[in-house]
Amino acid sequence: MNFILNPFKKLTKKQILLYVLLAFCFVASIIFVNNNYSFYERPIAKVLKTTLVETNKVTDMHNNKDQLYTQQMVAEIKNGDKKGEQIHLTNQYSASGAYDQEYHVGNELFVWIDANTNEEGVLTGSIKNVKRDKYLLIVAWMFIFTLLIVGKKQGLFSIVSLGVNAVLLSYALDMYLKTSAISLIVACSISAILFTAISLLLVNGFNEKTYAAIIATLLATFVSLFIAYLVLWITSEEGLRYEEMQFLTRPPQTVFMAGVLVGSLGAVMDVAITMSSSIFGLYEKNNHISIKALTTSGMEIGKDVMGTMTNILFFAYISGSIPMLILYMKNGSPLGYTLSMNLSLELARALAGGIGIVLTIPIGLYISIFFVNRKRAKS
């Protein structure tokens, strides 16, 4: 019992306030998201009863076998002028669920209500989408709690920096879309500078270590972006398929380059702060350490992080295409075509990010040494 109570005894007033505030936000947001029907214009229906009416086996032209089901549902409308009335919905879904799904009692769906009722005077309609906000919120809270429990203060900082960065990115995109005068690359470059400054200062505080990391991050990111741009220009983008961005009404090249810039920023920041922390750490341990010793140690540390960091980017980019790859392959597309259609941009992004990561190692090293030298000259 003492083991459980002990942590509570040590709490300061500030901490208790924080916990109460957190609990309040949690409860309030859960209650809100379960009762926010009136905030939506589109009618929402909650499924009350489902009946399976038909089962069919299908085989498509590529010899893929699947089961098709048809279910009929009775649902209650939760908002709008038909609130409280019952609606009959029909849903067809497959066992594989690539584009459809089975609905269960309690699911909330956005629906279109048909203008006329059927012969029995019951409302009918069709399903538009699923109300997913409550699931998203619960996962978000689980994320917040896990980070806070494991990371305590640092966890809080990373949540705050994520939130600030997300708002900033959204604002930058708004600016870009509203005023066509600024190009996307400029908008993202300005945000990149802000992202870097905010994330690194928030986590590591105002000191020379952070300044060195910020300069190294920005330098390495823009150099790698320049290299990527140069390569695309020289090779006239051969081998890159922009079809997956064809829905955009904007030049996909620019969007792609902006994606490269934003995407590699986090990894480059990580490497930059690792480099500057270790160089400053070595210097603080031994004020008389030679530049040569610093360079050797720095390079060793760089070698260690290089592989895993490129891996992080690689998996984060490539994995997103897995469902699409399967769809193409199951539809009899040749492997080469499938890969170039779905992975060329992701691979290019991962490779450009990797170049940024590797470049950060010497850039971060020499900038940190420069700051160390300045510090040494001062003292």
Place this chain on the structure above:
Amino acid sequence: MNALFCLAAILFLLMIWIGGKKGAKSFIALFLNFAVLLLTVLIMTDPTANPIILTLIACTIISCINLFFINEVNNKTITAFVSTIITLAILLFFIVIVTEISMIQGFGEEETEELSMFSLYLGVDFVKIGAAMIIMSTIGAIIDVAISIASPMRELYNHNLQVSRKDLFSFGISIGRDILGTNTNTLFFAFFGGYLAMLIWFKDLSYSLGDIVNSKIFSSEMITILCAGIGVALIIPITSWITAYYLDKTREKSQ
């Protein structure tokens, strides 16, 4: 000349220039990872194969490549490996449930235009494939955290053989906390960069906030980011505990 080939060549040269032999190894590991990923996807197209089990096998092989091939087999990579597998199994279980409940599998209505020429009744379970996708996108970060914690813990133990198991554990946690922020940041920006096109598109369509939040594409990508964050946080106590336990046991044995 092919742009991808050119970028890969530049990356390869830079890695060798900076990292020497280890750089070359890291580059080869990237290729091996790609091969494993591709092979997994190829096997997944078989409806009788269970994507979850396939993913666990693939993750084990990928962890082996990144821990044992780039570094070598020793007690720090072994504990990092065990912790990675345990975390992935827990996370996978959690993600399957989340994917199932929130109905984020497969493709969104925004993608229908692109999909109209394809048959969608494929007989493979897209819920499980969706979960596999989420877990695969975080595996790089999870391995990174595991090795970043296990390695200094072993250093501490080597410097001070008397250090207690509890101290080892809290040392691991404190290292984990320091890298938690930068690691989640790395993942977030990587995902933001990948989703940039989608975000611009949502804004172009002038979707309302409600439309965006409830759409399948957006919620599946948000859930991917959040699950990645949960995974990166979860590996910290697991690696610290397992490494502390393992080091404590080896000390008892040697005494």
